[in-house]
Amino acid sequence: MVEKTLETLFIDTLKDIYYAERQILKALPKMERAAQSPALKDAFRGHREETEGQVERLQKVFEMVGKRAQAKTCPAILGILEEGDELIAEYSGSPAIDAALTGIAQAVEHYEMARYGALCTWAGALGHNDAVTLLQTTLDQEKNADKKLTTIASEVNATAIAAE
Numbered sequence: 471m472v473e474k475t476l477e478t479l480f481i482d483t484l485k486d487i488y489y490a491e492r493q494i495l496k497a498l499p500k501m502e503r504a505a506q507s508p509a510l511k512d513a514f515r516g517h518r519e520e521t522e523g524q525v526e527r528l529q530k531v532f533e534m535v536g537k538r539a540q541a542k543t544c545p546a547i548l549g550i551l552e553e554g555d556e557l558i559a560e561y562s563g564s565p566a567i568d569a570a571l572t573g574i575a576q577a578v579e580h581y582e583m584a585r586y587g588a589l590c591t592w593a594g595a596l597g598h599n600d601a602v603t604l605l606q607t608t609l610d611q612e613k614n615a616d617k618k619l620t621t622i623a624s625e626v627n628a629t630a631i632a633a634e
Contacts, residue, residue, distance in 0.1 A: 480592045481535065485542035487585045488528045492541060494578060495521050497551050501575065504558045507568045507629070509622050513615070514575070520611050527604045531593075534601050550577045565633030568626035572619050579616040586612060 472478060495518065502514035532539040554574035561567040586609035593601040 476592055477596055480589065480596060480598075481537055482542060483585060483589055483592070484528065484531060484535075484537075485540050486544045487582070487589065488525070488532075488539060489541035490544045490547035490582070490585070491521055491525050491528065493544070493547050493551060494582075495525065497554065500558065501554065501571055504562055505568055505571055507622065507626050510568050510571060510626060513618055513622055517575075517615050520615070524608045524611065527608055531598075531601045531604050534604075535598055546581055547578070550574065550581060553577075566630045569623065569630045572623040572626055576616060576619050576623070579612050579619065582612045583609065583616065 498514050498518040498521065502511050502518075505511045505514060529539040551574075554571070557570040557574060558567070561570045586605055590602055590605045590609055593599075593605055
């Protein structure tokens, strides 16, 4: 049995977020199609491009630590995305769909921020300083995406309320 160290935790978490990012890439086009707000559609489209870069950065981090890029099923992201699918099915075409989508998107962002924050800290403690730089870039992007979604949420929430 492999000894459970901070290094193994770091690698396991890299595998987890690598899986999550790839699942998010699959979900973003569906979320974009379901969105009614042009700003929200643009945010999903833009974040898809960012997410592609995040996947590439993760592949570089794996290389830096001498591991091959490998995904490990992430039940947390699967649950969030499944909830998103349910909300799309239930609220599609309604005035509240964009509010539902921003809520799900922010749940995804918060999960990612938690993971990347931990990975940055662990990479630094383990001396993977080049990896810290790449992971911090992604963490900053996730924080910016969350701020953008907060701004969009105030707009789409107002639209949903006005339709009541």
